Amino acid sequence: MEQKGIRLAEGGVPLAAIRLTASDLANRNAPANYAAKELRYYLDRITSVSIPLIGADDPFEGGSLYVGEASGLDVSGCSEDGFRIESDGENVRIHGGKRGVLYGVYDFLERLGCRFFTPTCEKIPTDPELTIPELHVKEEPAFEYRRHNYADVEQYPRFSAKRRFNGTGSLQPRMGGNLTYAHFVHSFDTLIPASVYGKDHPEYFALVNGKRVTTDGGRTQLCLTNPDVLALMIEKTREWLLKHPGHRLMSLSQNDWGGNCQCENCRRIDEEEGSPSGTLLRFVNAVAEALEPEFPDVVFDTLAYIYSRPAPRITRNRHNVCVRLCSIECCFCHPFDACDDESRSVRRPDGTPSKFITDLEDWGRICDRVYIWDYTTCFAHYPTPHPNWRVLQPNAKSMAKNSVRGVFEQANGASRGGVDFNELRAYLISKLLWDPDCDLDAHRRDFMEYYYGDAAPYLDEYLNLLCDTCEARGDHVGFNDNPIHGFLEEDMLDRYDALFDKAAEAVRGDPLRLWRVEKNRLSIRWVRLKRAAMLRGEKDPAAINRFFEDWKEFGLSRIDEWCNVETTHRALLEDRWRGTEFFEHWTGEEPEAL
16 A cells, blocks of 8 residues: 655655744754754654755645744744644644754654664664655643753753753754753852852851851851852852853752851741741842843742752742752662651651652742752762662652752763763653653663663663562662662673673674673673672782773773773772762862872
8 A cells, every 4th residue: 555645765865854934044043044954954863855945935846844943833922942844745844842843853853764873873763765654743841941961962952952951051052952050059159159258258167066057168058048058049149140141051059069048037937837948049140130120031049958958838939949859869770759768767857857859849839940850870880780770760760750840960070971871771760851751761772772772682682680689689879979788799790791791692693782882791790899808808909000001092081980990090099889989979089199
């Protein structure tokens, strides 16, 4: 039976053209122009025919693929990221919001069989007589803000757009731009630094154990009930926004440390609210209210983090205030709503514990703009197998269910990428942040079968065995753990290695996929070396040297979030779990002596 639809090419001749309005065709920075050129490039790849790109009214005998305003589609109800696709058997029409027109093109291409796995790995079908089926698509993302910080999306804007992220700083105006922060996080010490104000105004800073803490940079907090601090914060935030115009988000958030103020006024509000988040939210609301007339489009973002994680009883966020809830204490082997590890609760001022899922549900009930800061790797030992494969989708669904509107998945941020199947994890996260209810198993199969070829079944078995073992041995896995858990004991490392052996053998004649297999095996090799040194006092100089040689040969950089590979190597030799143990404080700089 003949397939109905628009045939794009036949016999090496184009049968359809891509059309733009005259203004979009002339404007190289218009998102529709960029989207149309991306469409043309990939359709050319599929058909091996050069598809014309012309104006909406230019003559051409054949079908048309209209992009942007030329489509005539009504997208008034679309968000900046939403899009519509219509194909009626004669024409294709793609349009959307500011970024949505580009996302619509990529979605259309994926429906034709294209896959954008990594910046250097794309699956593009070959079909010299490609026919476009009838389509009626309207999509909106589940979350308005979507970001992770794997190097692939941070460093490659074109790939970031393909994965539909809008929170990275790399999306160019022709790609629709991005949602950017004037200041990203932990901003209190930047705006009111203790190094500037601590000596003359100790009352600006937190009272902890009867003393105002005014030293050590970011290890201070502010006294949020001091009216002079509020006035100064309004002034400094205004200055910051004027120096960084065009940003739509501004973080007003506690420093990356504990030590919230215990003065009489702050403590009274904390107790009244049942959480220090009440004191913090009152402060941020006041700043946001004062600056709204001058900056009506800015959303002021604060943290629900460590001591401020539980929601307040009384105070609610203003319409221009966002609360970013952080899962830093959580177990990442079990979903938020299923983990039974009570030690991961945080304490309210009255001493009662609060689970993360409780805090998520509470914030979702009272706050109309909740963002999430989540964690997807082991930051202390980037190579360590991180068995979070089965929590990614349940947690994304919990977020969507509880009114979350934005998600940042903090990842392995090493500039040259990492191991532990980072490419797969990054791909799956991007799918979930667009649609938490997507067929994640299908996306995983898609990726594994193409990226790893004949090695895929054994590597998939390895990933499942990781999760099975973690669950069976009762492990709870945090974001910063040393490799001491039961699922990483020697008997299991042997079983993992055996699966990598099978995977390697399966692609022995495929150098590219063999390279990918052995790159990920570095995870097992690192855990073996580290456990041998730290748990049994054993060091194999040749094995250690080979590992670091191979780490460099695979083009990798950091093994630890906070220190370079040389310092990590020295830590291994000196029987330290991490190179940060050489530092005065883990957020500090590496000592020159190293």
